[in-house]
Amino acid sequence: MKPVRTRFAPSPTGFLHVGGIRTALFAWLVARQAGGQFILRFEDTDKKREVPGSREHLIKSLLTLGLEYDEGPDIGGPLGPYVQSERLDTYQKWAQVLIGSGRAYADPYTPEEVQAFREQAQAEKRPFLYRNHRPENPPVWDGTMPLRFKSEPKAYTRVDAVMGELKTGPEVIDDFVLIKSDGYPTYNFAHIIDDHEMQATYVIRGQEFLASTPNYLNLYEALRFDSPIIATMPHILGPDGKKKLSKRDGAKDVLDYIADGYLPEALVNFIASLGWNDGTEQEIFTREELIAKFKLERVQRSGARFDENRLQWMNGVWIRSLRIDELFERSKNFWPETAAPYDDTYKKQVLALIQERLKYFAEIPELTRLFFEDLPVDINLINNNKQLKKFEHANLKQLLEQAKISLEQSDFSVEDLTKRLNTLLAATGQKPGILFGLIRIASTQAPFSPGLAETLSILGRETSLRRIDATLSALA
């Protein structure tokens, strides 16, 4: 029994969006579940498309989500290098093997000629098959022209770990390019060599490769390689539910979600739940639970739409599950500038108060402003309030003054404040909606805030009374 080895093999052409990271996550889960290895490999055989900085970005994305790899470009490993552009001699070696066995040949046509064949096929509404133009006496391959695979078209019935049984006829098999005229291998060739050399037991990748898989099977045979287990993931769809999620349609970088204050565990949970569930009604899964319960066979065969609402809910669930110290550590970079003078103890108290209404950390400044600065008195908060608008300002002022007198004698502990507020309720004969609403608006000047007693307690006597005074003057 060979040890399980899975890999994630992105091309360094940009950032990783949710769709891409899901493939990585599933490969990682399969490896971790089996106690095997997860490998990172860069497929940089298209020099034109390479984006500077994307290698580091890809690595950071993986590590930020906790998808640690055991072998990879930066950390090495026994079967490296893990960058395709550094493995050119390996591809040459295997190319020669194929040439030797008569299964590869030089492509003598110019790109224009091949393009003409292609257009001809298109005009006839037929799929383009290079092998229909296979040269009778190809020249000796000197490396300046493309090297093509000499396929042996046949029907295949294969089992894909997520798609199930798949059947195709010989018409989908073609002589694809192995090595380009620039000396670099194509993805089609390089990944097969690498997966073999790196002893990958699973190939988990996106649906865009489904159609070319029979070609890969044909090449495995020509090379006498065993085929790894192949698992094809459906695409994650954009908000319109049609096209696959793509960068140009606004798919966000996973690191952007981190920057907005989404927790890695929530992101992982959410991404896994797009197209996978364990068959129970459980929605929230820890990393460990995912490792224990994940099954490729239970991955949905249809594409799933990315629903940011659901992500937000799930992130809220995860935020609420954190202990306050942990939450504080995780959200350290999200405090507003006005919070700078305040100490950690104060900030933690504030954080505890807003924890249950926090969906992602970027909301912290808006939710906590009132604890760090006096907001300008906005009389409209009173004038537009459903309950308070029915009262004359003079009456409200009188009520607020009465409240102030009581609050002045408070030690501002939550217990005492609660007691006084209740006493006030009885003494004034007002509904909580009116009395509490008035005090809340006066002391916060915010459209919404945490509970009254808790808020006043944290604000403290001085700030609370100062704000109430400000409102009192405005009511004059």
Add this chain to the structure above:
RNA sequence: GGCCCCGUCGUCUAGUGGUCCAGGACGUCAGGUUCUCAUCCUGAAGAUCAGGGGUUCGACUCCCCUCGGGGUCACCA
């Protein structure tokens, strides 16, 4: 156009011939929790299981056709 994949509430999904006039979650709406926002709780609306034919005593589940969506047919991955 050929080939291939997919099609259950708005969304993510459960469901592998009868327990489903279809269950859960998000979202939405309504009510409750001494004020607002949120949390939490309760409830409601929401899916003729894409459509049509079969097979069967019985079909969301099996078969066929149609329609719809997607992928692929690169010296990109």
